[in-house]
Amino acid sequence: MQxxxxxxxxxxxxxxxxxxxxKGGDSSSGKLATAVSSSSSTVSTSSSAAAAAVSEExxxxxxxxxxxxSAAAAAxxxxxxxxxxxxxxxxxxxxxAVVAAGDSLxxxxxxxxxxxxxHDLSTLEATSTSAAADAAAAAGSVKCAAHLxxxxxxxxxxxxxxxxxxRVSSRSPARLRLAAALPTVADRLRRFPVPSNHVTVRRxxxxxxxxxxxxxxGVAASADGRLLFSVSWDKTLKVWALPSLRCLQSxxxxxxxxxxxxxxxxxxxxxxxxDKRVRVWAPRPAPDKARRARGRKHQxxxxxxxTLSRHTAAVNALAVGSGGQALYSGSNDRSIVVWExxxxxxxxxxxxxxxxxxxxxxxxxxxxxxxxxSGSADQTVRAWRRAADGRGYACxxxxxxxxxxxxxxxxxxxxxxxxxxxPRGGGGGGGDEEEWRVCSASFxxxxxxxxxxxxxxx
Numbered sequence: 010m011q012x013x014x015x016x017x018x019x020x021x022x023x024x025x026x027x028x029x030x031x032k033g034g035d036s037s038s039g040k041l042a043t044a045v046s047s048s049s050s051t052v053s054t055s056s057s058a059a060a061a062a063v064s065e066e067x068x069x070x071x072x073x074x075x076x077x078x079s080a081a082a083a084a085x086x087x088x089x090x091x092x093x094x095x096x097x098x099x100x101x102x103x104x105x106a107v108v109a110a111g112d113s114l115x116x117x118x119x120x121x122x123x124x125x126x127x128h129d130l131s132t133l134e135a136t137s138t139s140a141a142a143d144a145a146a147a148a149g150s151v152k153c154a155a156h157l158x159x160x161x162x163x164x165x166x167x168x169x170x171x172x173x174x175x176r177v178s179s180r181s182p183a184r185l186r187l188a189a190a191l192p193t194v195a196d197r198l199r200r201f202p203v204p205s206n207h208v209t210v211r212r213x214x215x216x217x218x219x220x221x222x223x224x225x226x227g228v229a230a231s232a233d234g235r236l237l238f239s240v241s242w243d244k245t246l247k248v249w250a251l252p253s254l255r256c257l258q259s260x261x262x263x264x265x266x267x268x269x270x271x272x273x274x275x276x277x278x279x280x281x282x283x284d285k286r287v288r289v290w291a292p293r294p295a296p297d298k299a300r301r302a303r304g305r306k307h308q309x310x311x312x313x314x315x316t317l318s319r320h321t322a323a324v325n326a327l328a329v330g331s332g333g334q335a336l337y338s339g340s341n342d343r344s345i346v347v348w349e350x351x352x353x354x355x356x357x358x359x360x361x362x363x364x365x366x367x368x369x370x371x372x373x374x375x376x377x378x379x380x381x382x383s384g385s386a387d388q389t390v391r392a393w394r395r396a397a398d399g400r401g402y403a404c405x406x407x408x409x410x411x412x413x414x415x416x417x418x419x420x421x422x423x424x425x426x427x428x429x430x431x432p433r434g435g436g437g438g439g440g441d442e443e444e445w446r447v448c449s450a451s452f453x454x455x456x457x458x459x460x461x462x463x464x465x466x467x
Contacts, residue, residue: 075319078347078361078402088392088405088463093446094133096456117419117448118163119456120154125165125175125185130424130446133458137177143187153227157251158234162188166225172239174254191239192219193254210243219256221247227270229278236309238278240267246280246290248311257308262288268325273333278311281324287317287338287348289356315356319346322369326383330375331395337363337381339370345383345393347402363393365404368414376420380463382447384415390449392420392461405463413452421446423460 096119116136117128126135153166161177163185172191178184200206200217207215210222223242230237230251237249246262249255263282271279278290292309322341329336336348336357343366348357368386375381379395381402390408395401423444447459 075344075346075359075362077364088394088461090392090406090408090447090459090461092410093458093460096128096133096458116160117456118154118156118165119450120151120163120165122150125151125154125163125173127160127163127177127185130421137183137185139175139185139187143185152224155228155230157230157237158232164228164230164237166228166239168224170221170223170225170241170243172225172228172237172249189254191249191254192217192256196255218259219247221245223266226266226268227280229270229272231272231276232274236276238270238272240270240280242266242268244282246270246278246311248309250308258311260290260311260313262290265323268323269327269338271327271329271336273329273336275333276309277314277333279327279329279336281327281338283323285318285320285322285324285340287320287324287327287336288313289315289317317348317357317359319359320344325369325371326373328373328375328381330381331379335375337373337375337383339373339383341369343368343370343385345370345373345381363402363404365391365407371414371416372418374418374420376445377422378443378445380420380445380461382418382420384418384449384451386414388412388414388451390415390418390447390459392445392447392463394463406461408447408449408459408461410457410459411449411451411453411455415449415451417450419448421448 116130119126119128119135124139126138128134129136150168151165152168155164156162157164157174163175165173165175167173173187174189174191175185176188178186196219197217200219206217206219208218210216216222221239221241221243225239225241227240228237235251236257237251239247239249240262241247244261244263244265244267246260246267247256248258248260250257262280263284263286265282265284267280267282269281273279276292279287280290281287290311291314292311317338320338320340320342324338324340326339327336334350338346338348340346343364345363345366346359347361347363349360350356351358363381363383366383366385366387366389370383370385372384373381374383379397381393381395383391383393385391388409388411390411391404392406392408393402394405396403423446442462442464445461445463447461448456449459450456
C-alpha cells in the first residue's frame with residue numbers, strides 16, 4: 010500500500026458521505042451504491058491540519074475518457090457494513106499507516122510515529138508492539154508499511170528516506186524489535202570507497218545510489234519473500250534482497266515523484282507517479298551460463314516493460330488483483346482505472362474506470378473473492394465487487410465513518426471460525442453471503458475496522 014503521495018499532502022475532505030455529487034464529481038455515483046446500510050458509529054467532522062486544505066487540482070481534474078465499469082449485476086447485490094472497532098493512537102499525533110498481510114490472515118501492520126504494531130484480525134489485539142526506544146530511533150514520519158513473507162516481520166518507509174525492518178522477537182513474541190534500517194551500515198561501508206557508487210541527486214549534493222534522496226512513499230515485497238521494492242519522491246525504484254538486506258538495483262523510474270508500488274505474484278512490478286503514468290517492470294531472464302559459472306542463484310535485474318498512460322492527474326495508489334491478471338490504479342482525477350493483462354502482450358490494457366469518489370483516490374486494496382476497496386480524500390471508503398463473469402463491477406458499499414481523508418485501506422476475508430460463505434438467511438435459496446474485514450486509516454489518527462457483508466444471487 011502507498012500512503013500520502015506528494016501531490017495529495019494538501020488534499021482536503023468532502024462534506025457528508027461519498028454518494029453525493031460534489032464539485033467536479035460524478036453525478037452518477039449514487040447509482041453505483043446499491044442496498045447500502047449506514048453504520049451507526051459517528052466521528053467528529055473536524056479534519057486534521059494535514060487534510061484541511063482542499064486540493065483544487067484534484068477536485069477539478071477531468072476524468073479519464075474510459076467507459077464506466079458499473080455492471081448491471083449491481084441489482085443482484087446487497088451489502089451491509091458495521092463498525093467493529095477503532096484502533097486509536099496511544100498519543101495524539103500524525104495518522105497511522107495500515108496494511109494487511111498478503112493472504113490477509115497474518116493480521117495488520119499499524120505504523121505510527123510512536124509505535125509499530127502487529128494486530129490479530131480475529132481479536133484485533135496487538136500481538137507484537139515495538140518498544141518506545143526503537144520507535145524513537147526510527148526518525149521521520151511513517152509514510153508506508155508492508156508485511157513481509159511469513160507474517161512475523163514488517164517494513165516501514167519514512168520521510169527521512171530510509172526503510173525500517175521490524176521483526177517479532179524470538180525471546181519475547183509480544184515485542185516487535187527494530188532489526189535494521191535500510192540501507193544498512195555494512196552496505197554503505199562496502200560501497201562508499203568506490204567513486205562510481207556516488208551519484209548526483211541535486212546541485213552540489215551527492216549520495217550513494219543505494220540511498221533514497223527523498224521520502225519513501227511506497228514499499229512492497231515479492232510473494233516469495235526474497236525481494237523488497239521501494240519507491241520514493243526522488244523518482245526512483247529500488248530493489249532490495251532479503252534476507253541479506255542489500256540494495257541490488259536502483260532504477261530511474263519516472264519523470265516526477267513516485268507515489269505507489271505494487272508487485273504481482275509472478276514478480277512483475279508496477280509503479281505509479283505524479284507524472285500521471287503507471288510503469289511496468291519485469292526481471293530479465295536469468296543467464297544460464299553465468300548462473301552455472303557462479304554456482305549460485307541469479308539475482309534478477311529489472312527493466313522497463315511498458316508505460317501505461319490513461320490518467321489525467323497524479324497516480325496515488327496501485328493494487329494487484331485476480332492473481333496478477335488485474336491492476337487497479339487510483340488518481341487525483343477521482344477515478345480508479347482497471348487494467349487487465351493481454352494474452353498477446355506482456356503488459357496491461359485499460360478496460361474501464363470505477364467512478365464515484367468526489368476527491369482524489371489515495372489508496373486501494375484487493376482481497377480474495379473479487380473485492381476491491383478504495384480510500385479517498387472525500388473521507389469515504391468504497392467497496393467494489395467484481396462480477397462473476399469479470400465484465401463489470403458494482404459499488405456495494407460507501408463507508409463514511411471517518412472525519413478526515415482516508416490515506417490507507419486494507420481488506421481481508423473475515424477470520425471468524427464460521428465459514429466465510431453461507432446461504433443468505435440461513436435457509437435454502439436466496440443467494441450466498443460473504444463477509445470481509447475492511448480496515449481504514451485516516452488523517453484524523455484513527456484506524457477503523459469494519460465488517461462488510463455482501464449477498465449475491467438474489
